[in-house]
Amino acid sequence: xxxxxxxxxxxxxxxxxxxxxxxxxxxxxxxxxxxxxxxxxxxxxxxxxxxxxxxxxxxxxxxxxxxxxxxxxxxxxxxxxxxxxxxxxxxxxxxxxxxxxxxxxxxxxxxxxx
Amino acid sequence: xxxxxxxxxxxxxxxxxxxxxxxxxxxxxxxxxxxxxxxxxxxxxxxxxxxxxxxxxxxxxxxxxxxxxxxxxxxxxxxxxxxxxxxxxxxxxxxxxxxxxxxxxxxxxxxxxxx
Numbered sequence: 041x042x043x044x045x046x047x048x049x050x051x052x053x054x055x056x057x058x059x060x061x062x063x064x065x066x067x068x069x070x071x072x073x074x075x076x077x078x079x080x081x082x083x084x085x086x087x088x089x090x091x092x093x094x095x096x097x098x099x100x101x102x103x104x105x106x107x108x109x110x111x112x113x114x115x116x117x118x119x120x121x122x123x124x125x126x127x128x129x130x131x132x133x134x135x136x137x138x139x140x141x142x143x144x145x146x147x148x149x150x151x152x153x154x
Numbered sequence: 155x156x157x158x159x160x161x162x163x164x165x166x167x168x169x170x171x172x173x174x175x176x177x178x179x180x181x182x183x184x185x186x187x188x189x190x191x192x193x194x195x196x197x198x199x200x201x202x203x204x205x206x207x208x209x210x211x212x213x214x215x216x217x218x219x220x221x222x223x224x225x226x227x228x229x230x231x232x233x234x235x236x237x238x239x240x241x242x243x244x245x246x247x248x249x250x251x252x253x254x255x256x257x258x259x260x261x262x263x264x265x266x267x268x269x
Contacts, residue, residue, distance in 0.1 A: 042198075073256055083245060083259040096254025128197060137255050140187060140206065145199035 043067065044133050044146035052152045058119040061149045065112055065133030071095070072114040073134075073143060074106055078127035089114055090137050118151070126153045156181045156248050160260035167236045168268050174221075175231045175263045177246030183207075186250035188222065188229045189257065194242040202244070205229065233265075241267040 043066035053059055065072050074086040076099075085098035089108035100106075103121075108114040118125060128148045134141040157180045167173035179188070190202040205213045205222050212220050217237075221230045233240055243264050247257040 075257070082261050083257075085253070085256040085258065088254050088256055096256055098253070098256060130199060132199075132257075140204075141255070142201055142204070143257060148197055 042144040042146065044131060044144050046129075046131050046146035046149050048149060049147065050150045050152075052154065053121060054154055055121055055123060057121050057153075058117065059121065059151065061116040061118070061129055061131075061151075063114045063116070063131030063133075063146060065114070065131075066144055069133035069135050069144070070112065071134045071137050071141070072108055072112070073132040074100075074114070074116050075130040075132065076127045077130065077148070078124075080124070081127075083130075086116070088137070095137055121153045123153050126151055156183075156186075156250060156253065156258050158246055158248050158258055158260040160246050160263050162263045163261070164264045164266065166266045166268060167233070167240075169236055169238060171236055172232060172234045173236055173265065175233075175244050175246075175265070177229045177231070177260055179227050179229065179246070179248050181227070181248065181250060183250040183252060186248060188220075189247040189249065190218070190220070190229075190231045191245045191247060191257075191259075192240075192242045193245065193262075194239075199245075203231065236267050238267050238269070241265055 045064045070091045086100040088096040131146045132143040189204045192200045246260040
């Protein structure tokens with residue numbers, strides 16, 4: 041158990057819908073990263089937050105957005121869902137924003153878009 | 155942008171034998187970290203080993219060690235005395251300042267361990 045929690049574990053929805061994925065980082069971790077794992081794209085970085093502020097963006101679509109709240113939990117919002125958005129979405133947390141800080145991964149949320 | 159390449163989609167090793175997984179990367183940064191992550195069938199991402207680019211000594215963690223060749227931009231993972239529990243997907247990853255220290259992953263190598 042990494043200490044990072046993600047809810048829900050599984051999500052099944054239809055095209056065009058909007059969903060919210062939630063992540064609670066390890067106690068004391070200020071940085072949250074979101075990653076998407078799909079068969080087509082592999083594992084790719086979406087977006088990063090540090091202490092409530094956006095710090096870096098990766099290959100995140102305009103239909104996707106995220107935020108980190110004062111209690112440091114983070115939410116990833118996916119809208120106008122398409123079949124290709126079906127993937128495993130990971131949240132990871134670390135103490136700070138630095139390469140030497142290990143990122144601890146949550147168990148992921150499996151999103152299926154029908 | 156940094157790219158990470160794992161040229162072996164699948165590898166197979168017998169129990170108790172040694173296997174080496176390959177990884178190459180491309181970067182213009184001088185300081186960065188490299189990682190190997192393991193993803194078993196449970197899908198949980200588990201850090202196996204990490205290497206700082208400024209350290210010449212290769213990292214080791216029990217049965218896992220790396221061969222880091224900075225000039226060649228190569229970072230291979232050696233698993234000694236392979237065990238059935240080592241069967242998993244292995245991802246090589248890069249982290250540097252230009253990407254906000256997010257992990258940039260390769261496509262992965264699926265390791266099969268046979269009895």
